[in-house]
Amino acid sequence: MSDLLERLRGRGWRMTAQRRVVAEVLDGDHVHLTADEVHARAVARLPEISRATVYNTLGEMVTLGEVLEVATDGRAKRYDPNAHRPHQHLVCGRCGAIRDVHPGGDPLADLPDAERFGFTISNVEVTYRGICPSCATTA
């Protein structure tokens, strides 16, 4: 059973076939699908599901705080179901592969007050960019 689905049910979210399928598609570790990828996989299980519904559903999950939106490239946003384990991302600049990583330290502590310009900071995103082992060998 999908953890994400469990959490959504637990919140009294009205359940429909479409929402269930989207939650199932999105569940797991190191999952960072675009909306269109989610749609493609959802269609495989529920052929009538529409693109608009996938966008709506993903948007609601993000609003509920059960899914994170990540923008690692300038292209389509990706959706990360691992919203309850703080983590950062490691991205391959060649193939686009994304891994969740857990750095030590507190990046927020590294930003002195003088560099905060009066902002109230609520969150820090760190993206490590490089080349993955598989792309490194395929010179």
Added chain:
Amino acid sequence: MSDLLERLRGRGWRMTAQRRVVAEVLDGDHVHLTADEVHARAVARLPEISRATVYNTLGEMVTLGEVLEVATDGRAKRYDPNAHRPHQHLVCGRCGAIRDVHPGGDPLADLPDAERFGFTISNVEVTYRGICPSCATTA
């Protein structure tokens, strides 16, 4: 005189009116314009300049390493001429304001080998998100 323009000239970049205008529009500190914003300002100085040229020119500057591409929201990419001073970004989640910031510490050092999955990491981007002073008072 524009620092960015200087650097580009110094590289023997073929200079045209369009390229000069784009470089001038983009020069400065805390500048993070979208391609369309660059185009709008460029048109004010050189009415015939086309959108395609602005996109081409920005792309070349990025390739040359003289301008950075930053994607702080899921929308349009922004262009940052401050490519030779390592820095990170502080973003207001309400109004979208962006400031360059200079954290202490080395975020790369915080990522243990075991969390690198064999990647060769070349660069780390940190985005601090919060609310700017002006948005905080305009509750």
Added chain:
DNA sequence: TGCTTGACTTGGACAATGTCCATTATAGGA
């Protein structure tokens, strides 16, 4: 179980951002 109703889904139009290409113009060297 079978209504009722408000919330959900649908498909298609539209918007925003970005890319491509054939044609025309031009910077900079000979």
Added chain:
DNA sequence: TCCTATAATGGACATTGTCCAAGTCAAGCA
């Protein structure tokens, strides 16, 4: 000044995302 490789143009097209009016359905209730 002339030539030529390189750049600019504009318009079509692609991708990603949003919106809306109409139809459909989940879930509470009799």
